[in-house]
Amino acid sequence: MWFFHILIFKIILNEFSSYYIFLILVYWVLFSLKLKLQSTLEIHKMRTLKLFYIAIFISFSVSCQKQIPVDDITNQPVFNEADTQYKNVFKVLDGTWKGKFLIYQDQQLGAKNSIELKDISEESIKKNGFKLINSIDVTQVYTSESPYFQKVTITDYYPDTKKQEVSNGVNKIQDGHMWCVVRKPNETVIHDGITDGDDTIIWSRNEKAPQRIEYFKETVSTNTYEIVGWGYYEGDDPEKSPKLWFYAKYDRQ
Secondary structure, rough: OOOHHHHHHHHHHHOOOHHHHHHHHHHHHHHHHHHHHHHHHHHHHHHHHHHHHHHHHHHHHHHHHHOOOOOOOOOOOOHHHHHHHHHOOOHHOOOEEEEEEEEEEEOOEHHHHHHOOOOOOHHHHOOOOOOEOOOOEEEEEEEEOOOOOOEEEEEEEEOOOOOOEEEEEEEEOOEEEEEEEEEEEOOOEEEEEEEEEOEEEEEEEEOOOOOEEEEEEEOOOOEEEEEEEEEEEEOOOOOOOOOOEEEEEEOOO
């Protein structure tokens, strides 16, 4: 800037020539370019800062969305890398299924360790002492909304009382875990799950008040959907074998 002042001083003293005028023009052009460059850098800096804040906002929003409760059957959770191991695990269920859900009562309760409670099948309920106490006509309609989120509508018809009950629920993957959530008219039932081979999911829950301990296997093939399991409920002694067992076989419609 001092150089520009000297040139102006020479002009005032009439000590200038076309050479000095040329230098003034060159200096002015360079000075203008410098201002423009500074302005461009400031704009770039502001844009970078803006993008940084946007990234923080998006990260915060995603973090907040992950806090969807497990019992939420309306909204899909935000899925992450841990969920990909279960991609499309529920897809085979899509469609309509109909069949009977049978409930048995064990009339000869023994010690808990006297029977097999994990490796169970239809044969498990065919032993002596099991009595059929209820039969429910069931229709289940599954619809996948994403590879990790599937909605279900369950219609239970009780022939003995001529009553019908409709429940809604979801199978979903959330934070790397499998969940089955069913909202019945009088309660919400939540099971967590693991896969057992390519065709079977094991669902379970363990609640203390009131007591609800359940374990069952769902095995699905192209046209058949089979369920076998057992449960302890309020008043049952969990140190003994389960009092209630259930078995279901549904056909694809």
